[in-house]
Amino acid sequence: MAGKTLYDKLWDAHLVKERDDGSALIYIDRHIIHEVTTPQAFEGLRLAGRKPWRVDSILATPDHNVPTTAVERASGVQGIEDPVSRIQVQTLDDNCDEFGIVEFKINDNRQGIVHVIGPESGACLPGMTIVCGDSHTATNGALGALAHGIGTSEVEHVMATQCLVAKKMKNLLIKVDGELAPGVTPKDVVLAIIANIGTAGGTGYAMEFGGQVFRDMSMEGRMTVCNMAIEAGARAGMVAVDDTTIDYVKGRTYAPNEEQWDAAVANWKELVSDVDAEFDKVVEIDGASIKPQVSWGTSPEMVLPVDARVPDPAQEADPVKKTGIERALQYMGLTAGQNITDIAVDRVFIGSCTNSRIEDIRAAAAVAKGRQVASSVIQAMVVPGSGQVKAQAEAEGLDKILVAAGFEWREPGCSMCLAMNADKLGNGEHCASTSNRNFEGRQGYGGRTHLVSPAMAAAAAVAGHFIDVRDLTSQA
Amino acid sequence: MKSFTQVTGIAAPMDRANVDTDMIIPKNFLKSIKRTGFGKNLFDELRYLDEGLPDQDCTGRPLNKDFPLNFPRYEGAKVLLARENFGCGSSREHAPWALDDYGFRAIIAPSFADIFFNNSFKNGLLPIILSAEIVDQLFQEMYANEGYELSIDLAEQVVTTPSGETFSFEIDEFRKHCLLNGLDDIGLTLREADAIRAYEEKRQQQAPWLFGAIQPGA
16 A cells, blocks of 8 residues: 555544545634634624634734834724725624633734744644645644645634534645755745646645755745645645754644643654655755746746746737737736846735745845945835844844835735735736735736745835846856 | 525626736725625726716716626616636625625626635625636626526526526535525524534643633733
8 A cells, every 4th residue: 555645644633524525624724814814704604693613713913904114003903094995803802702712913023924924833733734814824734734725614614613624635736846046045945846837736636745955944934835726726835844844843832731741742853754655746956957936927827937938928828818818918918029127017915925034035135235225116015024024134234234225124914915904006017026926906907916025025026127136246 | 694596687698707806896995894885886986987986875976887887788687797717806795795785696607716606695786607608608698688587596506598498406415405495504503512522622722822821901
């Protein structure tokens, strides 16, 4: 019999009951909640007279709607200018208070983006099943956990029953071997993967990232990669546990205490795919061939290396894809065959659950140091992923470097990744963004998003257009 | 939950691949704390020529006359025809809420994104997978015939065209059962409360660090 994949092991360990029709009840260890996808779930609980099954499994924080300027943040929830956003954040506070759920409130120094605070606080651990009403929950799979996004009805279901009705997914292995070229980051790796397999390439699969590139990668890098599994269609992405994982977890607030630590580590060391495990699909990519990536279109699969040219729809045989390219070029205001490096940038956004951790801020600051944001750039902002990331960056003096270079240094939140707060693109503006989605209107009505790594975003801010960050730094 | 048995209604097109949930319901409208009222903002950025605001009265807004849902022939549509990977991106359940509130009862496409697919069933909205060739045939027939209606019978698992041609589709037994009877998932799961508690006790012995770490006041 073939061995088990990491996903098989996580699934088996959480199986409460299998039904005859192939669906199953899966136990959920950790439930992270935020203000946007929970109000209707709490309302559902109240209407049915139900209570959360296990309050200590839940951790809450507001992130999508919170303002990121220090001025607007100063007076907490009541200071949020947009009344609709204020009600939503207030509703989360009220619901958490009513049901006794621990919440890192708006001005708590532990507040931040759900997928940043989960691992950072140790609330999310290896071997867990983790859900959140947010598709980027896959981020937590970097810990060797089964983590995925759910809808609001499922949020209510998990709160009421501690379980999810699920069907086992298929196993997909993305294997990236070799060594990354200098200047190529985890974000470039995941964008290259999405370009390779497409936005539906992982649909129906749990996606494990394996190979030398991920073994060599930091935990934060692995989070960036797992974060975008959903952009390749996979609800869950994951990386096997190794010493990097265990070192990362040790000492975090909610991590196992000293008494439990050895047993936990012994348990976690099993969280790897067996050597004889069989995957339903394997995709192999040569890590050394990956270059810094830039998305040019309106879908995360519309990505090219920075030295490439924007595609020509005339070269596309498939009619649905051809219209897709034409529509994307029109929306993005680009010409077929144009150099990616000739695309001018109006705004720069460094942040989001994909790229707002300390390593991301360091990468941006390293490029910004001693340089200036180009005068043609209207705004370049850096939004740390959490209060803890912000404090760490400030302790290292990164905020001063960024501000001296002309970047704005903001308070933590989702910010311009999806523009539910005041941070958004103007109509027709191009943005070098470290976020995860370049959909039409995602960062603001008529806004044009280009997905890049933090280093590439900072380089674009300095140059005023896309540039291979390695060309910029070699000039110095 | 609303049940789904049989539906007959006008089919309308969303003729592009990879329709994401940001497109189905833009983020401006996610600030609502209710489940209803999203229909007027379905496909907002494609449907109207101006930028929409939450809680806005949409009746006077300028319409994009080139967007099919604004064509009189598709008024009152109940079935949406779509292409590959419909509903990709964000997990927002506001997407099926908006489609349902607008009046759609079923979506037919060659493939759906996982989370959207799952969310639809929780709201009595039926996502039907048919092959790309069949979906293409339905698109052509719909474009050629004003008033083109499709009938869907969930119990029989068939889609019937106006000419009487039928196409069968697959669906999970459990999901079919819940939809046909409008069953509440939570109520069904709570019938297994003993099994859940038994699992939980075992889990707590094996991995005690998974319990109790997060405590109010800590």
